[in-house]
Amino acid sequence: MKHPFSTAAIPSFLAATAVVISSSVFAPANAASMSFTINDFTGADTQVKFTLDDAIAGSGKVQFKVDYLSTGKNTIADIRGVFFNIFDDTLLSGLQVVGTDVTSKQFGPAGKVDSVGSSSNNLNGGGGSFDAGVEIGQEGIGKGKGDIQSTIFTLSHSSKALTLAQFSQQDFGVRLMSVGSATKREDSSKLKGQAPYYTPPPPPPKQVPEPTTVVALGIFAVGALKVAKKKPLVSASITVA
Template sequence: MSFTINDFTGADTQVKFTLDDAIAGAGKVQFKVDYLSTGKNTLADIRGVFFNILDNTLLSGLQVSGKDITASKFGPAGEVETVGSSNNNLNGNGKNGQNLFDAGVEIGQEGIADGKGDIQSTIFTLSHTSKALTLAQFSQQSFGVRLMSVGSATSREDSSKLKGTAPYYVPSPPPPAKVPEPTTTVALGLFALGGLKVAKKKTQAPASITVS
């Protein structure tokens, strides 16, 4: 499942999400979050990722893992607008309205000096202590991202808050059953017929011999 979200306040920015429930293993969903260069804003530091989940009863058992994760918050449902540091938030009434989520994940640390952050792409895995997660849990759900240090190689003074909605998820149909080619079917039939004739010969009683 791939989709992009756009800024509702701050600098002109765009972020791409790619969710996969096969790469990370059964019952897990991998999140790949990439900043997309937009106009003059070629660089940005991803600081927070926010999202909703279809079944809110799963929030208490969610777990997240990834090398860039520094904090996480799961629930209360529809009340999460900040995670980690206080300014790592999506508060405010932008053009998309109130920005509250079910969960939030903090990425890296604030600031790009001294190697603290400057993360333009990150990957983390979401799992549950007792339930299997699939992409269906994120179908048509809201997603958000907090960006800091937005700009170019010469100036990184802007910031941005983004929000968008994942597309409707349609599971892939199972692969069709393989049907043998006609020539293969004929060959299998002849092989079976030949085997049957051999079996009959082996079980046939020997002819009797009369001695005078």
Template sequence: MSDTSRSMTFTIEGDVSVRITVTEDGAGGLVFDLAVIDDTGLTADLNGLFFDFGDAALVDGLLADGAEITKTAFEYDGVDNLGGGVCIKGDLVNDTDLYDAGVRLGTSGMAKDDIQTTSFTLTHETDALTLEDVANMDFAVRLTSVGEIDGDRDGSLKLGGTSPDAPADDSGVGDGGGDYSGDDTLPDDPDTFPDFPDDGGELGADDEFLFDDGGELDGGDPLLDGPGDDGPLQPPADDPLLSDPALTDPALEDGGMYYEDISIL
């Protein structure tokens, strides 16, 4: 998994709550980690997860893979029952319509398994998935064998909730102290990229202080240089990264210069 992978965590709350973390795996998949929260003295057996998906056109091509998956169903606005009592019919479906995806986990009841934590990976046959595909979507879990950890567990629950916004993509160029996002090409690594002078904390398309050290663009450069340039950067008509040099800025240790009014490609 890439160091720059994004993730989001949220909780579906109830008498027994379930924490869900979704992480981009760096290869076009989404890793779902589910965990029963037993801090109230109650626990449960995780039997199923149901959720909506942001792009209706991609639903039919979804795939889920995990050691404890026993059945999946993917149909836009068409999933509420995975068999064996793993269904979400009732108030949840009436409030949110049917779900787009369902993942059955293990077997019903505690006789063969008793799942409190599990993980699976969601992929698509042709397209890369991102957190935006499952952000702000309706989610639901089916829990059986609900009860006290060391006592009778004869209850069951159907719980629903909504996932949060996807976090910003901070995988590109940055100063180690800002929140740069967008169509970036280099990591936001404070060990590689020192703070930009006079930078207010958030690096944007109109920010300053990218420079050319005469080499090639790569992750080992102190900041950034002009891709394909053999020498100093040129005015904007000839070079995509800058306009005029900021002659009042301090010289760099490697002899490069700072430039103003760059455009992030």
């Protein structure tokens, strides 16, 4: 197929191209992460660290990194369940989770999720209920997906972009099993805490291009105009096969 393309459009086309190039070169990304720890409310003395990031996994997705922190004599534990609330409850029906260690999930009803995967994987006894729960691995440290001290999963939505703002000051919980040391792991623990207030980072400052880049773009535009002026605008055309 052939497409007529008038040379009269060359100056504006090349100038627009130059603008696009300069904009893409000088526009830095704007993303953030937040970290916080939660502590046990019942069971063994334990602590877990959350790190949430809304850029690592791609735009509109939030990566959860959950790490067990060695506390006193409890140097190891198996992460079994991760629970959390989300600011906008209407998003629950469209949530999706992907992670190597994820074995089950429960999104909603809002404020009523108290277990995930199995009835024993819960935060009963003072933890309350949550909007969502994600089961990690399998019960029993001798199984293929057991004994997990650190896990990563990505949360997304089928039609909405997620940001860290959805988790600002929201409650989080974790169910730990097989808590103890290398020689004795007979305890369990349930943890609960709150994420900090999230303040979106300010827009990145506009960067002034280097002088050499400005000169190059200027030469590019002037050269394009000279080429266009040499062509008769009334009858000239370019045919692209």
